[in-house]
Amino acid sequence: MITMREATVRDVTRIMEILDDAREYQRALGFCQWEDGYPSLGVIEADIAAKGAYVFINGGMVVGYVFLAVGDRSYDNLTDTWLYDGKYGVVHRLAVSTEMRGKGVSRAILQMVEHEFQNRGIDIIRVDTGQENKIMQHILESNHYKSRGCREFDWGWCVAYEKKLGMRG
DSSP states (O other): EEEEEEOGGGHHHHHHHHHHHHHHHHHHHHHOOOOOOOOOOHHHHHHHHOOOOEEETTTTTEEEEEEEEEOOOETTTOOOTTTTTTEEEEEEEEEEEEEGTTHHHHHHHHHHHHHHHHHHHOOOEEEEEEEOOOHHHHHHHHHTTEEEEEEEETTTTEEEEEETTTOEE
């Protein structure tokens, strides 16, 4: 059973391993969503300091990582994109370890993230992914996130997704 907890500085080495593996996997699939060096150690340390970094544990081992934010300036700038108004959560830097890839871990992570946001009184979630990242697009769509099309974020062109919790289809 996979569990979720806030990441600490003790997790940084494992988080960086997972992110390095994710970059390699992207390249093996023929695309580069995360440039070399991103997310960097400094980014992960900032995530932890901001209290938005979470790890996912299976059998005592960290097998996934995500950064959760409440709101995001780049998302706010896309005023014509979103279906729902109000306070929203954002999922950034979701990655799963090599040994757990293809085993439904991303789905489990998204469900735990949704529960976490609901516990905070947030029922709108937004996320973006690279145009070539068909795997993540499939994961989001199969978990009832609605594509809002390809949009220009501060970090480049990505496919935007949104989900209002409690709604399906």
